[in-house]
Amino acid sequence: MRALVLDAGWNPRPDYDLSDDERERRLAMNSSQTWQHPELAVEERERPEPADDEVLVRVRYAGVCGSDVSMLETDGEGYMHYSAYTKLPTVTGHEFSGEVVETGRDANLFEEGDPVTAEVTDYCGRCQMCRQGFRGHCENFEQVGFTMDGAFAEFVAVPEKLVWDVSELAEQYDDEDRLFRAAATIEPSTISYHGLFTRADDIVPGDYHVYHGAGPIGLTGMNVSRAAGAGKVIAFEPSDERREIARNLGFEHVYDPIEVDPVETMADVTDGAGADVHVETSGAVAATYPVIQETLAEGANVVHISNAGSDPDLALRKYQGNSAQLYGAEGHTGQQVYPRTIRLMAAGHIDNLPIVTSTFDLEDADEAVRRAAERVDGKVLVEM
Ligand SMILES: [Zn+2]
Ligand SMILES: [Zn+2]
Incomplete structure (x- = not known):
C-alpha cells in the first residue's frame, strides 16, 4: 500500500x-x-x-x-x-x-x-x-x-x-x-471539547467565548463553543484567509489582532464584561496572555490548548482579582469526548x-x- x-x-x-x-x-x-x-x-x-x-x-x-x-x-x-x-x-x-x-x-x-x-x-x-x-x-x-x-x-x-x-x-x-x-x-473538534468540558469546570450556556488563534483547532473549537450555547464567539486571528473562513462559518466577531486593539475590541463586544471563556489556540502566548489577562470576566475560565515553545508572563494578581481559573488541556482520550462530539455533528449543531x-x-x-x-x-x- x-x-x-x-x-x-x-x-x-x-x-x-x-x-x-x-x-x-x-x-x-x-x-x-x-x-x-x-x-x-x-x-x-x-x-x-x-x-x-x-x-x-x-x-x-x-x-x-x-x-x-x-x-x-x-x-x-x-x-x-x-x-x-x-x-x-x-x-x-x-x-x-x-x-x-x-x-x-x-x-x-x-x-x-x-x-x-x-x-x-x-x-x-x-x-x-x-x-x-x-x-x-x-x-x-x-x-x-x-x-x-x-x-x-x-x-x-x-x-x-x-x-x-x-x-x-x-x-x-x-x-x-x-x-x-x-x-x-472529529478529532480536531474533540481537542476543544475536551478542554472546555472535561478540563474546565463550569462553562455554561450564554458565556462569552474568545479564541486566540483561528487555525484548524481554533475554527473547530469555535464550532464546538457555538454548539454548546456560547452567548458570543469572538476570535482574534492575523491571517486574512482564516478570518474569512471564520466569517463563512457564520461568526461575526472575528478580528485581526495586529490591526485592532484586542483589549478595546473585547470591551466593545462584551460591553465591558470581558470573556467568560478564553481559549488559547495560537501558540503566540507572549502576545495573547497580556490580552487574556486584561479581559477576564469575573470567574473566567482560561483553557490553554496550544503547544507554545515558550512561557508567557502570568499576571497572577489578575487571576486572583477576577476569580479566574487557568486550565491546561492536553490529549482528549476517554471521558466520552468522541461520542458526544459525533452526536453534535449528527444533530447538525457542528458542521x-x-x-x-x-x-x-x-x-x-x-x-x-x-x-x-x-x-x-x-x-x-x-x-x-
Ligand atoms: Zn491533530
Ligand atoms: Zn496507562
Missing part, C-alpha cells in the same frame, strides 16, 4: 538528558531534542495486519494537523520543532475516517463495512495515570501517527478500544463522501465542512503537509 512516511536522524542534543526508554527504544519524549533533519515521503509499505485486539481500517480521509507540520519544520540546527512523542520512521496522520475491513481475533465491537474514526492515544488501562482516569497521560501510551503507524495510508490498524462508529453522521450528511470528510474532522479548504491525493500527501505549513488553510485533507 502507499503511505506517507516520516523519518529523521536520531541525534540527541548533547545537553539533553535522555531517559532509559528514549535510549533503548528510540521513543522520543521531546522530539525537538532528539530528531534532526526530518524527511517526509510517500512510499510503498506492507499493508498492516490487525493484531488480536485491533481492527484494520481502509482510510477514506485524513486531516493534516499542526503537529504533522511541526514534525517537518526545523530550527536552525535542523532539529524538529515538534516537542512531544515520536518513534520514527512512522506513517503519520491521526485525524481520519474510514471503513472497517478486517477485525482481529479478539476484536468484536465492529463489523466489516462500519464507518469509523479513532482516538489518537492508546492507553494501557493499568498504570496509575490510567487508573486515575487520565488515560491521555498513560505512562505506557502509544500514539497513532506518532509512535505507531498512522492514517496517511491506504490502511491503518488501530486498537478497537480507540475506535468509534460514525454511522449516525448519515442523519446530517446524506452523501457518503461528505460523511467521511466530516468524520475526519466542519466549510473549514476544509484543500484536499490532496495520497500520492501528494507530502505536498499536503507543506501546504498546511503555509498556515492559510482551515483544514487540509488527504483523500486515499
Whole structure:
C-alpha cells in the first residue's frame, strides 16, 4: 500500500538528558531534542495486519494537523520543532475516517463495512495515570501517527478500544463522501471539547467565548463553543484567509489582532464584561496572555490548548482579582469526548465542512503537509 512516511536522524542534543526508554527504544519524549533533519515521503509499505485486539481500517480521509507540520519544520540546527512523542520512521496522520475491513481475533465491537474514526492515544488501562482516569497521560501510551503507524495510508490498524462508529453522521450528511470528510474532522473538534468540558469546570450556556488563534483547532473549537450555547464567539486571528473562513462559518466577531486593539475590541463586544471563556489556540502566548489577562470576566475560565515553545508572563494578581481559573488541556482520550462530539455533528449543531479548504491525493500527501505549513488553510485533507 502507499503511505506517507516520516523519518529523521536520531541525534540527541548533547545537553539533553535522555531517559532509559528514549535510549533503548528510540521513543522520543521531546522530539525537538532528539530528531534532526526530518524527511517526509510517500512510499510503498506492507499493508498492516490487525493484531488480536485491533481492527484494520481502509482510510477514506485524513486531516493534516499542526503537529504533522511541526514534525517537518526545523530550527536552525535542523532539529524538529515538534516537542512531544515520536518513534520514527512512522506513517503519520491521526485525524481520519474510514471503513472497517478486517477485525482481529479478539476484536468484536465492529463489523466489516462500519464507518469509523479513532482516538489518537492508546492507553494501557493499568498504570496509575490510567487508573486515575487520565488515560491521555498513560505512562505506557502509544500514539497513532506518532509512535505507531498512522492514517496517511491506504490502511491503518488501530486498537478497537480507540475506535468509534460514525454511522449516525448519515442523519446530517446524506452523501457518503461528505460523511467521511466530516468524520475526519472529529478529532480536531474533540481537542476543544475536551478542554472546555472535561478540563474546565463550569462553562455554561450564554458565556462569552474568545479564541486566540483561528487555525484548524481554533475554527473547530469555535464550532464546538457555538454548539454548546456560547452567548458570543469572538476570535482574534492575523491571517486574512482564516478570518474569512471564520466569517463563512457564520461568526461575526472575528478580528485581526495586529490591526485592532484586542483589549478595546473585547470591551466593545462584551460591553465591558470581558470573556467568560478564553481559549488559547495560537501558540503566540507572549502576545495573547497580556490580552487574556486584561479581559477576564469575573470567574473566567482560561483553557490553554496550544503547544507554545515558550512561557508567557502570568499576571497572577489578575487571576486572583477576577476569580479566574487557568486550565491546561492536553490529549482528549476517554471521558466520552468522541461520542458526544459525533452526536453534535449528527444533530447538525457542528458542521466542519466549510473549514476544509484543500484536499490532496495520497500520492501528494507530502505536498499536503507543506501546504498546511503555509498556515492559510482551515483544514487540509488527504483523500486515499
Ligand atoms: Zn491533530
Ligand atoms: Zn496507562
